[in-house]
Amino acid sequence: MSRFRPVLYALGAVLFGHAGKAQSASPPPVDRLQFSQQRYNHTRTLGLSLGSYALANMAVSGIAAGQTTGEAHYFHQMNLYWNAVNLGIAGFGLLGLRKQNPETESLADAVQKHQAIKKTLLVNAGLDVVYVAGGLILAGQANAHPDQADKLRGYGKAVAVQGAFLLAFDLVNYLIFKHRGDPQQIQLTAQAPLGLGVRIPIR
Structure with missing residues (x-):
């Protein structure tokens, strides 16, 4: 788990730095195409970032799983399983973007x-909290099952670490979307014709 802390800290610093800039900057005038293109580009970046993170984890843990034993072996084994799913989610999201065209929205x-x-990012953040809690509970079962202690601790710690990363990832990107996109949305809907009928609450 300690091997991943520098990576998580560095990623958090970068992501929170972007969020801070998004919160402090005044939104410049924006048109509908810019608003759509910005969302599209950010969503694409989300998919590429998650996919890259998953590939990096799979490469490191794929090697480490074959070179370690005990708890460490199971930790890296779970990382492989978890990030195979992450990679699939990222790929599915990127494929879905191909159906979107910001110019015609x-x-x-x-x-x-x-x-x-x-909304999706907030729901995901809620699930991430469950993952962290579940991982900690799983690791805590090691004392009750000494014959499987290494597996329970390794799997549990891996799930908790991956859940913590995803929680930071989802919350920071939610804040970026909210603090950068919401003022632009208000600006655009205020300028829209009265007959447009856009009445979506901002959360």
Whole structure:
């Protein structure tokens, strides 16, 4: 677990730095296409970042799993399983983006997609908390099952570490979407014709 702490700290510093900039900067004038393209680009970056993280974890843990024993072996084994799923999720998301075209979206579509991404990130963050708690509980079962102590600790710690990373990842990106995109959404809907009918609450 300690091997991953520098990576998590560095990633957190970068992500929170971007979030701070997004919160402090005043939103410049924006048109509907810019709003849509910004969401599209950010969503693509999310997929590429998660996919790259998963590949890096799989490469490191794929080697380490064959060179370690006991708790460390199971820790890296679970990392492989977990990030294979992460890689699939990232790939599925990137494929879904191919069906989107920011140039042809209406303002109502752009607002709906912006809100949907924020909601998805919040739901994911809630699941991440469950992953962290579940991993800690799993690791805590080692004393009750000494014959499987290494596996329980290794798997549990891996799930907790991966859940903690995803929690930071989802929350920081939610904040970026909210603090950068929400003011732009308000600006655009305020300028829209009265008949547009965009009434999506901002959370």
